[in-house]
Amino acid sequence: ELEAYYIKAMNFEKTEKMQLLLPSGDEKYYSFWIRDVAMMAQSGLVSNSDLKRYVEVVASCGQNGENTVFLKNELVIPPFAVADHINYDGKAVFFPGTYSANDDQGDGSYGFFPPFCDNFYFIIMVCQYIKQSKDHQILQKEYGGLTLLTRIEKAFACYNIDDSTGLCISDAKKHTVDWGFVDSVKKSGKLLMASILRYNAGVLLFEVLDGIGKKEKCKILVFYSRLRRRSERVPLELFLYSGADRRGRCRC
Numbered sequence: 001e002l003e004a005y006y007i008k009a010m011n012f013e014k015t016e017k018m019q020l021l022l023p024s025g026d027e028k029y030y031s032f033w034i035r036d037v038a039m040m041a042q043s044g045l046v047s048n049s050d051l052k053r054y055v056e057v058v059a060s061c062g063q064n065g066e067n068t069v070f071l072k073n074e075l076v077i078p079p080f081a082v083a084d085h086i087n088y089d090g091k092a093v094f095f096p097g098t099y100s101a102n103d104d105q106g107d108g109s110y111g112f113f114p115p116f117c118d119n120f121y122f123i124i125m126v127c128q129y130i131k132q133s134k135d136h137q138i139l140q141k142e143y144g145g146l147t148l149l150t151r152i153e154k155a156f157a158c159y160n161i162d163d164s165t166g167l168c169i170s171d172a173k174k175h176t177v178d179w180g181f182v183d184s185v186k187k188s189g190k191l192l193m194a195s196i197l198r199y200n201a202g203v204l205l206f207e208v209l210d211g212i213g214k215k216e217k218c219k220i221l222v223f224y225s226r227l228r229r230r231s232e233r234v235p236l237e238l239f240l241y242s243g244a245d246r247r248g249r250c251r252c
Helices: 004-010 036-040 048-062 117-133 137-139 148-158 192-211 219-229
Strands: none
Touching: 004 117, 036 148, 036 219, 048 117, 048 148, 117 137, 117 148, 137 148, 137 192, 148 192
């Protein structure tokens, strides 16, 4: 079992067999944070072998299955949502502010749905690995009965997406954190940073699909690619707060 070999049988930073890049570099955070590893991977300085293992850890242990999971305090884990972090025992934690991987993962202070960003950082991590390794075959490798390609496509489909624009949205009463570095900030409406991450992940995923002859597979990815080529922009007004007291501030 990949889960047992890579995680349960090993302490991430204390074995030569499986070393992980940690957010602070000093074990201040006792878990594997997906967004941090994805951003470090984009430097191009993470080896192919290490980055492949990180991708496999997330694909095997860090993504919800096809069923919605309901937790305490009205928290929800949608199908195929990607975890916020993965504990050293291989159990996924979907919400910031806790190491609990059971049904008590918070009270809504850090959102009622998992942060948007990790879905897209997982895609970015996979695309970076393929970019530097040229290993397109990994997309057909199965993790938990699903190919990696299927997993990242479902991560891109995401949840709480505006049908007309493809932008990430958050409800005022039951909000969704846009990305982890502002996880204590409650936002509502169309979210700029999360939508930019989705755009970036969409462009990268389109390029990966183009590389294997499947670029027409996903209409939204075709839309993103055309949007980039034509240098069109989503109107900034979509992201502005309404009301004179907000003074046009952006939901970034």
